[in-house]
Amino acid sequence: MSQTLATYNIKGGVGKTSAAANLAYLAAAGGARTLLWDLDPQGASTFLFRIRPHVKGGGGKLVRGKSNVAKRIKGTDHDRLDLLPTDFSYRHMDLALDAAKKPTRRLKRVLAPIATDYDYVFLDCPPSISLVSESVFEAADALLVPVIPATLSSRTYEQLRGVVAAEAAGGPKVLAFFSMLDRRKVLHRDVVEQLPREHPGLLRTAIPTAADVERMGLHRTVLEEFAPRGRAARAYRDLWSEIGERLDDGAG
Amino acid sequence: MAAGAEYLLPEGLDLGTVDALLAGRLDIECERVRAGRRTFYDTFDGRLHAKGLVLVHEELRFALREGARERAGIAHPEKAPERLVVDDLPEGPLRAALAPLCGVRALQATASVRGRRRLLRVLDGERKTVVRLVAEEATLSRNGSGPGATLRPRLHVEPVRGYAKALKRVRGTLEGDLGLVAATEPLHDEAVWRAGGAPGGVSSKVALASAPDLRADRAAAELATRLVAVIEANLPGTLAEIDSEFLHDLRVAVRRTRSLQRELRSVFPPAPLVHFRAEFRWLQQATGPTRDLDVYLDELEGSADLAPLRAVLAEHRVRERAAMVRALRSPRTQRLLEEWSTFVRRMPDAPRAARDDALRPIAALAAERIARVYKRLVRMGAAIDEASAPEALHDLRKKGKELRYLLEFFAPLFPGPAVGPMVTSLKALQDTLGRFQDREVQAGLLRQLSDEVAQREGGGAALMAMGVLAQRLDRDRARARAEFAARFGAFAAPGQRARLRETFR
Numbered sequence: 001m002s003q004t005l006a007t008y009n010i011k012g013g014v015g016k017t018s019a020a021a022n023l024a025y026l027a028a029a030g031g032a033r034t035l036l037w038d039l040d041p042q043g044a045s046t047f048l049f050r051i052r053p054h055v056k057g058g059g060g061k062l063v064r065g066k067s068n069v070a071k072r073i074k075g076t077d078h079d080r081l082d083l084l085p086t087d088f089s090y091r092h093m094d095l096a097l098d099a100a101k102k103p104t105r106r107l108k109r110v111l112a113p114i115a116t117d118y119d120y121v122f123l124d125c126p127p128s129i130s131l132v133s134e135s136v137f138e139a140a141d142a143l144l145v146p147v148i149p150a151t152l153s154s155r156t157y158e159q160l161r162g163v164v165a166a167e168a169a170g171g172p173k174v175l176a177f178f179s180m181l182d183r184r185k186v187l188h189r190d191v192v193e194q195l196p197r198e199h200p201g202l203l204r205t206a207i208p209t210a211a212d213v214e215r216m217g218l219h220r221t222v223l224e225e226f227a228p229r230g231r232a233a234r235a236y237r238d239l240w241s242e243i244g245e246r247l248d249d250g251a252g
Numbered sequence: 253m254a255a256g257a258e259y260l261l262p263e264g265l266d267l268g269t270v271d272a273l274l275a276g277r278l279d280i281e282c283e284r285v286r287a288g289r290r291t292f293y294d295t296f297d298g299r300l301h302a303k304g305l306v307l308v309h310e311e312l313r314f315a316l317r318e319g320a321r322e323r324a325g326i327a328h329p330e331k332a333p334e335r336l337v338v339d340d341l342p343e344g345p346l347r348a349a350l351a352p353l354c355g356v357r358a359l360q361a362t363a364s365v366r367g368r369r370r371l372l373r374v375l376d377g378e379r380k381t382v383v384r385l386v387a388e389e390a391t392l393s394r395n396g397s398g399p400g401a402t403l404r405p406r407l408h409v410e411p412v413r414g415y416a417k418a419l420k421r422v423r424g425t426l427e428g429d430l431g432l433v434a435a436t437e438p439l440h441d442e443a444v445w446r447a448g449g450a451p452g453g454v455s456s457k458v459a460l461a462s463a464p465d466l467r468a469d470r471a472a473a474e475l476a477t478r479l480v481a482v483i484e485a486n487l488p489g490t491l492a493e494i495d496s497e498f499l500h501d502l503r504v505a506v507r508r509t510r511s512l513q514r515e516l517r518s519v520f521p522p523a524p525l526v527h528f529r530a531e532f533r534w535l536q537q538a539t540g541p542t543r544d545l546d547v548y549l550d551e552l553e554g555s556a557d558l559a560p561l562r563a564v565l566a567e568h569r570v571r572e573r574a575a576m577v578r579a580l581r582s583p584r585t586q587r588l589l590e591e592w593s594t595f596v597r598r599m600p601d602a603p604r605a606a607r608d609d610a611l612r613p614i615a616a617l618a619a620e621r622i623a624r625v626y627k628r629l630v631r632m633g634a635a636i637d638e639a640s641a642p643e644a645l646h647d648l649r650k651k652g653k654e655l656r657y658l659l660e661f662f663a664p665l666f667p668g669p670a671v672g673p674m675v676t677s678l679k680a681l682q683d684t685l686g687r688f689q690d691r692e693v694q695a696g697l698l699r700q701l702s703d704e705v706a707q708r709e710g711g712g713a714a715l716m717a718m719g720v721l722a723q724r725l726d727r728d729r730a731r732a733r734a735e736f737a738a739r740f741g742a743f744a745a746p747g748q749r750a751r752l753r754e755t756f757r
Contacts, residue, residue, distance in 0.1 A: 031325050033322070049380070050378040050379060051378075052378065073413055074412075074413060074414035075412035077380065080322060082413055
């Protein structure tokens with residue numbers, strides 16, 4: 001059975017897609033059969049892997065179980081890494097879920113038939129709190145939450161923990177990490193110092209803000225492919241190995 | 253998903269120039285040439301091959317592939333081993349995929365190639381790879397002495413999931429525009445047979461491949477020769493202890509040989525046959541105790557209390573195995589196999605005196621034997637009641653094996669729908685009888701070993717656990733005994749008998 005990991009944050013622009021793409025790549029490069037499902041109608045992951053943003057029948061049909069998920073999957077340019085693309089129809093995903101029975105179970109249902117084909121399924125989620133995110137909480141074994149070390153981001157992290165804790169037991173682990181860290185900023189340094197004291201569960205690895213990450217869109221590929229020695233690529237490698245440890249040790 | 257393919261590269265083309273061949277026809281991006289070694293694995297009987305799978309060690313990892321698609325893989329940052337036992341693999345998808353396929357069988361390296369590969373990516377308008385082409389030159393790694401053979405250079409077409417149309421287009425270009433010819437076998441199959449192996453593995457099944465009107469003594473000779481081949485094929489793996497299935501298959505071939513000798517005795521010259529029957533009997537007895545202990549150790553549960561018993565059994569097995577290895581390596585075994593082969597080969601020319609059935613068509617003789625053994629089995633079974641001694645069931649089981657082997661030998665001579673149901677009901681009956689006997693033998697062995705185990709450290713607790721185990725064995729034995737009537741009833745049912753009369757007349 002595969003493990004489902006969702007990069008998620010209520011806020012946008014915090015490095016979700018970058019994390020999903022780079023971590024999924026690292027998982028596959030390490031030998032795991034990996035699927036990345038781009039759930040964000042903006043389609044940044046789909047674009048990064050050079051795949052056409054088109055889903056036959058649209059995302060709504062897919063989540064309602066009216067479309068064969070295995071046929072919608074595309075191979076990327078990398079061994080063992082596949083992608084389930086998004087398209088613009090995904091902007092109506094909430095409506096599609098709302099019209100379905102047991103909407104919060106839909107994503108999990110869609111993934112069930114391919115669970116044995118993959119070791120990891122990454123969900124790259126749109127920013128929001130909605131039926132989509134509730135469905136993600138239901139499907140995911142862990143949420144990978146990028147947190148910008150600024151006051152507001154920290155607050156949303158606390159909100160998120162609240163939301164997930166309010167769900168029934170057996171919900172996903174919340175694995176948060178600092179993202180877009182700029183050590184030149186006093187506020188960032190302070191938050192990085194302070195927040196782990198209040199939340200010892202935070203991951204140790206922080207992803208720095210780096211030009212490499214922005215250049216991913218230009219190269220249309222992951223960091224390992226064009227800047228493997230850069231700070232950001234190194235940080236993602238550390239992050240992936242730390243996530244691996246946390247998934248193994250069973251602690252939430 | 254659409255299938256990939258392997259094409260032979262035309263003569264004179266190498267990895268440096270293959271892109272020139274495709275230029276102008278496909279939008280290609282070439283990667284640099286990579287050199288490396290690949291080692292292929294399968295079980296002795298080709299279980300992966302039968303499922304269309306290949307296990308390969310390459311770039312310090314194992315990968316289980318179905319065509320170009322990887323089903324499961326795991327890092328193995330060491331040299332490719334000669335053999336691999338699934339239980340030794342770490343828990344994970346690869347082990348989970350292999351375990352049900354391999355069972356107790358070890359995976360052995362079947363061939364190893366040293367090669368140079370170059371990846372050519374076929375791109376779409378977004379510069380996304382939609383098909384992978386891998387040009388490959390490979391040489392068989394040296395196998396003993398002498399240089400390794402060079403395999404025909406190939407172009408592998410590997411589909412990318414979700415790009416079936418592009419794949420079709422690329423294959424059209426390769427076949428239509430460039431006239432490339434599809435390879436008749438995958439590279440690993442060519443590597444295996446060139447290394448002297450059989451790509452599909454070595455089967456231990458033996459059935460008559462000839463026509464129904466073949467002379468009975470020639471048919472017997474054909475079967476006997478193939479059984480000797482099975483014994484010889486399984487001998488090295490038995491001696492090297494690669495897995496326990498080698499000894500099992502060797503023993504089955506010996507038992508089948510003995511059945512053949514007994515059931516078709518009227519085609520053999522009688523005096524030499526007496527000698528060979530005695531010798532094969534000896535061979536079967538020489539291998540029996542090791543096999544019994546293999547089964548016992550395999551079935552013994554993992555409870556810690558039973559560790560002293562396990563140790564005692566393992567020691568017994570070491571002793572029994574040493575004796576068996578001596579017997580199998582002895583001139584007596586070698587002589588037996590050689591003389592028996594020569595004897596059956598020459599048999600059709602032997603005097604016909606006292607070989608009453610030698611010239612009859614095999615189908616007629618086989619049908620007669622099958623009908624007779626079946627009737628005998630039904631008579632023996634019908635005589636068994638609640639009060640019968642265990643020996644009656646043991647004898648019935650032996651007779652059942654005889655029938656099973658006859659049906660297997662001669663199945664191709666008779667209509668499948670007649671043989672199939674009989675084999676099925678016979679198998680069910682034999683399973684029950686087998687369980688009955690195994691449990692009895694195992695419980696007996698427990699009692700026999702109790703003194704020895706008691707003297708070991710932890711012997712007290714082990715005796716207690718053995719008591720529980722013996723009780724369980726007895727219960728299972730009683731269950732098998734209770735099942736017998738129903739199983740036998742199905743086997744001896746009137747429908748079955750009617751089919752028998754119709755088919756084996």
